[in-house]
C-alpha cells in the first residue's frame with residue numbers, strides 16, 4: 001500500500017463484518033508464529049553469555065489482512081535468560097516487533113499515530129478506520145496514549161505526504 005493514499009482500494013471492498021452482531025461470527029484471526037527463542041544470549045549488562053531459563057509466549061495484534069478481512073495475531077515465543085555473572089534476568093530482544101509489554105505491533109501503533117497526526121482523524125475515527133481497513137481493534141483511548149507518547153519510539157521515520 002502506498003503511504004500517500006489513505007483511502008485506497010480498501011475503501012471499495014464490501015465489509016465482511018457488516019451486519020454481524022455476534023463476535024463468534026467474525027472472521028477468525030490468522031495466527032502468525034514468530035520466534036525469539038534462543039539457547040544463549042549476551043547479558044545486556046555485562047556481556048556474559050547467558051543460557052536460557054524459561055520460554056514464554058505473548059500475543060500481539062498486528063495489522064490484518066485487507067483482502068480476506070481476517071485479523072492477524074502474532075504468537076511470539078521468546079526466551080528468558082539469567083546471567084550467572086551479574087544475576088540479571090532479561091528476555092531475548094524482540095523490540096523489532098513491539099514495545100515491551102505492548103499488546104500491539106509497532107506496525108499498528110505507527111498506523112494509528114499516522115491516522116491521527118498526519119491525516120487529522122479524531123481518535124474514534126482512527127479506531128474505526130483501523131478496524132474497518134486493517135481488522136485490528138484498538139480502543140480510541142489506547143490510540144490517544146500512543147499519540148501522546150509521540151509514537152516516536154515505535155513509529156518509523158516521520159514521512160510527509162505529498163498533496
Ligand SMILES: [Zn+2]
Nearest residue numbers: 043046083086
Ligand atoms: Zn550479566
